[in-house]
Amino acid sequence: MKFATEYLWFETKMARELVRITETVAAIVKKGGIREGMVLVSAMHITAGVWVNDDERGLFEDIWAWLEHLAPKGPDYQHHRTGEDNGDAHLKSLLVHHEVIVPITNGELDLGPWQQIFYAEFDGQRRKRVIVKAMGE
Amino acid sequence: MKFATEYLWFETKMARELVRITETVAAIVKKGGIREGMVLVSAMHITAGVWVNDDERGLFEDIWAWLEHLAPKGPDYQHHRTGEDNGDAHLKSLLVHHEVIVPITNGELDLGPWQQIFYAEFDGQRRKRVIVKAMGE
């Protein structure tokens, strides 16, 4: 059994940002010599997400507008009594989920032709981490 | 360590359709001789979902109405500048997620009594794939 574990650090310039990490994840799997298995890509923060979808600029705009519609930024969250102002970022993280599992076949990420892995930052401008852990043989 | 990998092909007659795949996934696990482990069931497309829930016709209607309410089909997505018309299908996929992991115990899918695995097509009438990858012993 083989494992590969790495931590990706992000410090986005914007409060909200999408970062494509497919190639980084693929490189970790390759370096770890894992030919068959699965790789978990999981945000270690509660105000970020990880998803697999299309790398298309218009769609990004649609996703941000949609997330803002369903989980709007605002002053009215109870969570803000703690001094935080990022209640919306927690809800956005719950909505899109904070992790994905990607299958590994023949040493490659076994993704469909349009599938890319993204780190979605909902409350950036600080150092945050994603764990990438591959497991297999 | 044992692995089993198969690709399920779908070409639904309707643009939106639910297909129950519990039995197909269970058969792949059994054929692979995996007694303990996990099986990943993951859509390889960005306009489809995979979920575990109840197999009940009324609930299906509720889910479709709810998805349409939260991520409506419409002409106004930025993504449509590419010539596509399926912006809503991307959002629906993000909402319900494109994959599940099912535990395997004693050679069986270790699901609760009402849990069934579904492939949810949000933009069908073309050939699309789901990867099923089991890993264990």
Add this chain to the structure above:
Amino acid sequence: MKFATEYLWFETKMARELVRITETVAAIVKKGGIREGMVLVSAMHITAGVWVNDDERGLFEDIWAWLEHLAPKGPDYQHHRTGEDNGDAHLKSLLVHHEVIVPITNGELDLGPWQQIFYAEFDGQRRKRVIVKAMGE
């Protein structure tokens, strides 16, 4: 290869309740002697969820209000023709997802500093289960 499988039983007093289970999951991993791997935490019911987020009381209120807004309890679900009255609980489960995978590194749950695992009951006051299955070495 090592596996650890346990079933957690819940019978919440309220119809909706959040139960923190991080420590229980960590103890199962430790008892199973798994130093590297992944642990799946998956509700075996279709009206419950499992998520990873912050353990903060104000945020809980925000999450419940938000879930109620996006998937409201009501008499109008088609699913209720079966005699059930929990259509909203199914939708809430789809929205937040019914499972998470947590990485295991050096025998510990490899979570970020604010990440806690929660069982989210959407239709309680009856006995329900979560499977915890760890896999690794």
